[in-house]
Amino acid sequence: MAMFSDSPPPLLPILDAVGLWNESELKKIEAARDSLRRRFPQFQWRICTVGLPPDTQLPLFGFWLLNACPLHEKETPDERAWTVLLLIDVASGKAAVIPGYAAESCLTDEDWQKSLASMKTRWESGNTAEAVIEFFKSSRSHLDESWKRNGSRRANK
Amino acid sequence: MNPGNAMARGVLTSDLMIARIIPVLLAFMLGGLALAQSPDPFEHGSRPPLSVFDPGGLLDPKVVKEISDPLATIQKNEGIDILVIVLPDLANAPPEHVARRFAKAWCPTPIHCVVLHVPGRRDSPWIVPAGKLIEVLEPDQVRQAVEDGQRRAALETKEPDKVRAAATEAADMLRYWTNNVINRGEMMRTERTKMRVQLETKARLWRFAALLTAASAIPIIAGVSLLIFWFSRRGPRYFPNRAWQLRLGAPHAGGNHAVATIGPPQP
Numbered sequence: 001m002a003m004f005s006d007s008p009p010p011l012l013p014i015l016d017a018v019g020l021w022n023e024s025e026l027k028k029i030e031a032a033r034d035s036l037r038r039r040f041p042q043f044q045w046r047i048c049t050v051g052l053p054p055d056t057q058l059p060l061f062g063f064w065l066l067n068a069c070p071l072h073e074k075e076t077p078d079e080r081a082w083t084v085l086l087l088i089d090v091a092s093g094k095a096a097v098i099p100g101y102a103a104e105s106c107l108t109d110e111d112w113q114k115s116l117a118s119m120k121t122r123w124e125s126g127n128t129a130e131a132v133i134e135f136f137k138s139s140r141s142h143l144d145e146s147w148k149r150n151g152s153r154r155a156n157k
Numbered sequence: 158m159n160p161g162n163a164m165a166r167g168v169l170t171s172d173l174m175i176a177r178i179i180p181v182l183l184a185f186m187l188g189g190l191a192l193a194q195s196p197d198p199f200e201h202g203s204r205p206p207l208s209v210f211d212p213g214g215l216l217d218p219k220v221v222k223e224i225s226d227p228l229a230t231i232q233k234n235e236g237i238d239i240l241v242i243v244l245p246d247l248a249n250a251p252p253e254h255v256a257r258r259f260a261k262a263w264c265p266t267p268i269h270c271v272v273l274h275v276p277g278r279r280d281s282p283w284i285v286p287a288g289k290l291i292e293v294l295e296p297d298q299v300r301q302a303v304e305d306g307q308r309r310a311a312l313e314t315k316e317p318d319k320v321r322a323a324a325t326e327a328a329d330m331l332r333y334w335t336n337n338v339i340n341r342g343e344m345m346r347t348e349r350t351k352m353r354v355q356l357e358t359k360a361r362l363w364r365f366a367a368l369l370t371a372a373s374a375i376p377i378i379a380g381v382s383l384l385i386f387w388f389s390r391r392g393p394r395y396f397p398n399r400a401w402q403l404r405l406g407a408p409h410a411g412g413n414h415a416v417a418t419i420g421p422p423q424p
Contacts, residue, residue: 041393051423063412080409081401093420100410101401112415123420131419147394154395 011069011085015048018090025129032133036140040147043103044075044083047132051091062087062098078102086135088128095119095135111142204240204263208232209320211243215276220317224324237331238269241324247275256285264288268335270327276316282323283307290334302330 009015013033014026021029033045052061066085071077081102088095097112107115118138122131201212208228209221216224228239242259256271264271267289274282284303291299306326313319404411 039391039394040396042395059412059414059416063407063410066410067407077409083409085410088419090423093418093422094416095419096416098410098413098415101403102398104411104413105399105401106396109413109415112413113417116415116417116419119419120417144394147396151394151396 008065008068008070010072011046011048011065011075011083012072013046015046018049018051020049020088020090020128029129029132032136036136039140040143042082043143044079044100045136046083046085047088048085049088049090052089054092056089056092058087058089058092058094058096059098061089062096066098066100084139086132088132093123106146107139107142111146112139115139115142199258199262201259201262208239209241209243210259211241213243213245215243215245216317216320220321224317224321228324228328231328231332232266235332235335236266236268237328237335238264238266239272239324239327239331240264240269241272241274241320243274243276243320245275252281252283253285256283257287260285260287268331270331272320272323272327274316274320274323280311282310282319284310284323284327284330286327286331290331290338293338294334306330 009017014029016026029047033047037043037045046066048062048065050061052058062085065087066080066083071080081100083100084103085098086095087098095116097116099107099112115135115138118134119131122128122134201210204210207221207225209216209225211221224241228241232238240259240263242256244255247255252273252275256273259273260269260271264287269288270284270286272282272284284306286299286303306323306329310319310323310326313322401411
């Protein structure tokens, strides 16, 4: 947990550290996230934009972030396990998905990579908020497919 | 004599006797049957051509014709048979009995009436209606009408007028009753038709309502099904909670390799 020297910030739902989005864009992203959350209530979505130094391994940074960030006031360990962190490194032009232990069984790395790839067109055209919304849409599609195989209509206790 | 021959002759004699007796017996039996089946002949024979029967010639033939002609017309046009009987004497027989005997013998139609008159008797004439029509009427109503008619006819002073009045009363009475029954029948038929039409209309309305209900239920059911389907599609979806093991001492996530380039690096 001590792989990065800084003390991690609280893992807010949207942590736009590089200031990519204005208020309006943030609202759109939140709306897309809330819609996806209504569909799959177990998942906790976190979005974090960073500008990391070169040669920083983005998945590793995300792994550290998700584990090192303290649970905030109302967050439970179970919710953290169902958290999916979308980490965007503006500096490298890369994005990574880091799912918690509970969430990782729902989609494979390939599925997540496809969802990340869906962001590319919008991101390259400068619509970064739209790119995140596209990520949510693609994730929803993959989760729907996965749910058809082994999901249910009721929450498992 | 040979006893065999004597026996043979005896048998022959008895056979002949039986053969003679049988036809006689048959004749008696057939005669008896015929007598039993044929009714007693009516002492006045068959019905005369006129509607007034006056064997004693108590009425003037002109009067007889005057009374008879309208009655014949009524019978021809309306099927109401009024028979006027004028007798010198009833020989202590009850007038109604006499009248009914005439009716039975001479009036085969379902609507008929016998007007019996004995000149000189204060309680004459008598009006005796009979037939199928009378059977369907209230007896009290018939009795009252007959008594009124008889009373009015008896008020006449001359014998021919009494007969004429009684015949007119009888004809009016029967015509009124006939028309009444016909009207009542028609009214009942009309009412029945009206009721049938009402029932059919009601049944048609019920059928229409049932069809309408069924027709409207189909889209409603389809709509509700679609809504249920739509809501079920939109409802929340859950994944099973699977057990996991901590990796690399990390409390919340084990790390993965889901990374992609989404854009060019920025300085």
